[in-house]
Amino acid sequence: MTSPDLTAPLSSGNLQLPNRLCFSGHVTNLSDGPFLSDRHLAYFRQRLSGNIGMLVNDPLPVHPSSDTLRTKLTLNAETTQSFTALTKACQSHNVKAVQQLYHAGAHGFAKTSFHPSWSPGGAPSLHDQDTSHKMSGEEIDILIESFVTHALNAQEAGFDGIEIVAGANMLFEQFWSPLTNPRDDRWGGTFEKRMTFSTEVVERIRKTVGEKFIIGLVMTSCDGYPTSLSDEELEAIVSYHDALGCIDYFSFSIDDDLPENLDRQLDRIARYRNRIANGCLRVAGNVTTPERAEHILHRGGADFVGMTRALIADPSLMEKYRSGDRQSIRPCVGCNQGCIGRRARDYTVACLANPSAGRELRFPETVPQAKAPLKILVAGGGLAGMEAARSAAEAGHHVILAERGEELGGQWRLAGLLPKRSAYQKLLDWYRYQFQLLGIVPLTGTEINRDKLQASDFDHLIIATGAGPTKTGFQRPLPNRSVLPGVHSENVYPVEDVLSGITPLDKTTNARVLVLDDIGFRQGIGTALFLANLGHEVTFITRHAIPSPETLSLKDHEWLPAKLTNLGVTLLTETLLLSWNNGVAEYGDSASSAPHSSRFDFLVLATTNSANQELENQVAETPLSYSLAGDCQGARKGHMAIYEGRKAIMAIHCGDDKC
Template identity: 30%
Template sequence: MGSQSFERLFSPLTIRGHVIRNRILSSGHQTYLAEQNLPGPKMIAYHEARARGGAGLIITESARFHASSSSAAPDLVILEDDQIAPYAALAEAVHRHGSKIIGQLSHSGRVTRRMAQGMRGVVYAPSPVPDHRFHTLPREMPSEMVAEIIRAAGAGARRYAEAGYDGVELMASHGLLFAQFLNPHSNLRQDLYGGSFENRLRPLREALILARQAIGPDKILGLRISAAEDEISGLEEDEVIRICAALSSEGLIDYVNTSYGSMAALGASVHVVPPMEIEAAYLASKSQAIRAAVSVPVFLAGRINQPQLAEAVLAAGQADLCAMTRAMITDPELANKARLGRTDDIRACIGCNQACIGHYHAGNPISCIQNPVTGRETIFAAPPVRAKVAKQVLVIGGGPAGMKAALTAAELGHKVTLAEARAQTGGQALLAQLLPERAEFGGLITNLQAELARHAVTLRLNTRVDAALLAEIAPEAVVLATGATPYRPQIEGAEAGDLIDIADLLKGAAKPGKRVVIADWRCDWQGIGAAVMLARAGHHVRLAVDGICAGQNLQQYVRDLWAGRLHQLGIEVIPYARLFGVDTDTAYFLHGASGQPIILEGLDSLVLATGRSPLLELEPVLHAAGLPFITIGDCATPRSAEEAIYEGLAEVSAFLSA
C-alpha cells in the first residue's frame, strides 16, 4: 500500500464545541467484557487500547436504561446513580489519550428472548407483533410504560453526562425499540404513540428532548438508525430519511450514525456486522442520501476496513465520520499507523466475523482471530516483555499457528527459524481463500507474512525437518505446528465410488462428475462453499450435512446468508446425514437421530468434507533428540485459524518464558 496522505481522514470534526481529532470512529458494539453489567478493568483496557491507537471517537456499547430490557446477559446497564462511577473510569481512560467518548442507550423491545436463569422473560414492545428471528411475541406496552421508558432515557443520558462522557447516542437502529415505534408494521397502536407519522415519532422525539434537558447544552446528542431495514416489514429508506430530516430540522440531534438492516429477521441481521461476502463501504450511497436531507454530520458504518477506503468516502461527500470498528478490533493502532504513513503495517480486518460477533453470539468476550490480544488486554502485555536470554527457536510448519509462533518468538527477542515443507506459507488458509466469495480470508496470510517480513525470522521453504536438520540447526526450543491432513473415515464400498477429498476439489486436483453429493461432516464453510462453487459451475448438487443444518458451526449471520445462497441455487440440503457407504451411483447415509437409512441415488461423485487428522510424525523424533517442544494448532487437534493463532501467541509465550 505504501505511504499516503489522508487529508480528510485526519482533519478534525467539531460537534457542539467538541473537537474530534480525526474522522475515525469505533462505533458501539457488544464486547461481553462487562463485569456485573458495568465497565470494569477488561472493558476499560479494551477501549483504552483503541484510544491510545489514535481513534477520534469511541462510542461504547449499548447500555440498557430501563429494567424491561435487562436480562442475564453481560450487557451494560445504566439504571441507577450508583452505577455512574465505573462509566467515569472508562471515560477518563479514553480521554487520557485524546479520544472523545459517547455512550449508547438502547432498549431491545421485541428483538430478544430476554433470558434469565434459563427461562424467557416478559418482553414488551409497541404492539404484539412477533419478530422472525427470536420468535418472540411481545406484550404491548401500556401508555404509562411508554412514558416511563421515555423518562428513563433522559435519566440514562444524565448518568452518562455525569460520568464525564462527551455525549449520548439513542439507538433507533436494527429494529430495536425506538425503530419498532417508528415502523407502521410493528407499531399498530391507536394511542398518542401510534398511527400517524408524528405519533410514531413521538417516543423517540420526546426521549431526545428529555435527554437534551438532562445533559445540558454542551454535550453531544446523536441518533443511530438503519438507513433501511432490508426486511419485508421493515422501515424503508424514504421513511428513514423523513425521520432524520424531521429530527434534524427541530435541532434535536447533533449527528446521524447510519447503519443498515434489522435484528428482527434472519436475512436482515447480516447487515448488523456485514461479513467479507458483502462489498466494502457498501452503504456509502445510503449515508449520502441521509446527509443530503439533514443539517448535521452523518456517520457511516459497514465494511470500512482500510484508511484508503475511508478517505475515499469522505472525499466523495458520502459521510463525515467513518466507523472502522472491526478494523480496530483487528489492529487497535490503525489510526496511528495511517497518520504516520505506515499503512503497510496495518493488520487488515478480513470480515470473517468469527471472534468478534461470533464470540458474542456464543456468549463469550470479544476477540479477533488475527489478534488474540483483543479482549484480553489485561492478560497480554503490549509490547511483550523481551526475554533476558535469546534462544535458538525452531518453528516447524508455516500455517497460521506456525507463523504466529515465529512472530511471537521473534518479538520476545529470540533467534527464530521457520521451516515450511511447501513452497508457500499459509497452511489451511490457502484452501479457505479458494471458497466462493471467501478470497479475503487470504488476507490473514498476507498480514502474517507482512509481519514476519518486519522481524528477523529465517524462513526456510520447501524444507522438511528430520533428525539431520535438527542436528544442523541445533535449536534450544522447538514449536511443532505441522498442521493436519484430510481424514478419510471408513466408508463401505469406497473402492467402487468416485470419492474426492474437498481439498483436492478446491485445488483443482480432481474433477467431479455432473451429479455430486457432498458429505459434510464439518458443518462449516467447506461443505457450503463446495456446494455453491459446483452449482455455479453447472453441477447438480446435494449437500448431506452431518448436523442439524448447513453451516451449523458458523457464526449465525453468515450461516443465514449462505442458507439463502443455497436456496437461491436450488441446492438440496439433507440434514442429520451420517455417511455410511457408497457404490458406483448411490451414496448411503444414516439419519443421525433415527438411525434410518438415507439413500441418495443418481450420483457421479461423492465429495468428502470429513475433517482432518493431525500430522504428528515429528513428535517421536523430537522426543528422541531430547529437545524441549510444544505442539500447537491443527497438529495438536484440528480446529480453526482462531485457535491456531491464539496458541501461536499464548502457548508459545508461556513455553519460551518457562
C-alpha cells in the first residue's frame, strides 16, 4: 500500500480532511475568563490561514474537580457565541474543528479550582502534595454526564467533534490501570470492569451527538514511567475501544525528540495501530518538521499527524511546504521557552522564534509596509539585531546590519554548541535565507562607534549590541561580594570563551574543571556536559538545590540526570564558591560555614552577564534617532531578544514603544 503524502486528503468515516496535518490541542491561556477572546481567535485564525486539515481547541475541564487552568475557559450556553466565532472561522477554511476535553483525576489543582480532585481510588496527586477524593458511584455518574454535556455543548457551538485526553495518567487511564484503580465494584477489578467508565462515556456521547460527530481518544504510549501502562495493556485497551465502533481516531505521541529514537517509537505505536480496525491513528508529539511528519506517514502507521510547536513557530508551514519553499519555514528549535515552558508557569502561549505567536493583534505575522521607508542601521548581529533587520527590510526599509564579530548569531550561536542544542543552528540558517530574500548583506567584522555613525547616512539606529560576561564570579546568595576572591587569576574563563574555542580546554584532555553556575539555566550545565564530552573531569557547583532548575519546565530533566551520571559529572548543589586561589577552590553552603577545599586546573564561570552599553552611551547625548533591542538593555533569554527586535520596528510604525 502506498503511504499518503502530508498534503493528501484523508477520507475515512467522519474524518474528511483536506490534508493530513492537525494543529494539536494545547493550552494557550489567551481566553478572556470563560470566553474565547479576540486575541485567542486571532491566534487560531493565523494558523487556519496556513492550510491545515484539523484544529483542536484549548483543552476544557469537564468538571470543577479537574480545573487546572488559571483562565477558567468554559463552554456553556453563556459562552457559546465566542466559541462559535472559532468554529465559523474553521468552516470558512474547510478545517475540521475539534474541542479537547479532559479530567485530570487525582491530578487536579485545588489551588485554582478550590475543589477536591476526584479519582477512582483516592490516589495522591503526582504533581503536588494533595491527595484526591475517591469517587462514589453517584459522583462517577456525574462525571460521565459532564463529558456528555460538554460534547453536546461543543456540537451546538459548531465543532465537528471532540477528543478526550485519556492518557498522561489522567482520569481514563486512572480507571484503566490497576495501580490507580483498586475498586471492587462495577468500575474496577477485572479488565472489562476497568474499561466500564470510558465505555460509558464514549457510548453515551455517541448516542447523544449522533453518528456524524468526530470522537477522538488521546492516549499515551508506554514510556517506561512507573505509572505507564505496558504495551500489552495498551494494545488490549485500543482493541477494546475500537470494537465499540464509537471512536473515529486514536492519538499517540512520540515522547523523544532524538531522530535516532523515532523509528523505535513508531514501531511501538505500530503495535497499537495493528489493533485498530474501525478508527484512524494520529501521531503527535515532537513532530517539528514536515519531513518528520512525512516519515511518520510513510512508515504506514499514521493516518494523519499532529503538530503544535512547529505551527506556533510558523503558521504558514503547510502552505510553504506545499509550494516547495521549505527554506522559508521558520523552524521550531525545540527550546520550549515560549510554549511548554510558559504553559508550565501558566503564562500565555508564545514562541522564541516567532514573536507574533499569541500577539497577532499587535504583531502581525507579516510586518506592515512602511508608509515612508527609512534608512535603518542595526548595530549587532545577535537574535535581536537579526530580527530587527529582517523585520525592517520586510516593512520596506533600507537596512544595514553590522556585526562586530566574524559570524552572526551572538550568544545564540554559542548556545547551539551545547549538547542537544544543535537545532539552534536552524534558526540562524533561516535568518540567513531571509536576508538573501530581502537583500540584506550583513557587514561582519564591523563595529559601530561614534566615528562610524558620524560618517554614515541613516535615519534611525537600532542598538542591539547584546551582553557579555562580567568575569566577576558574582553569586546571588552573596550580594555583598561583587567579585569572587581570586577570580582574576589564570585559567578562569567564562562559558562564552570555552564555547568559542579560545581557551586551552579544547586542546587538552583529562583536566580537572570546576564549573560555577549561578544562573540555573542551560549555559552552566550545558557547558559542564560539553566539557565532559571532551574528556575532562568536571565538577559542577551551584547555589541551587538541583542543576539547571530553570529548565525543569522545559523538559530538560527528562534526560539530564542520566546524562550527568553517564559522563561522570560531580554535582555540588546548594553550594557556594567562596574563593579561588591559584587552582584551589574553597566552597561551602554559606559564607560563614567551614569551607571545603579542592584543587582544579580550570574554573569556568556561568554567571551573570552585563549589558554592552558603550554604543548607547556614545549616542545618548546626540540628536541621533535610536532605539534599543535585546540584551544591551539587560541580559535575559533568547525569546526576549527576538521579541524586542520586532518591537523596535513596530514602534517605528506606531510612533511609540507600546506595540
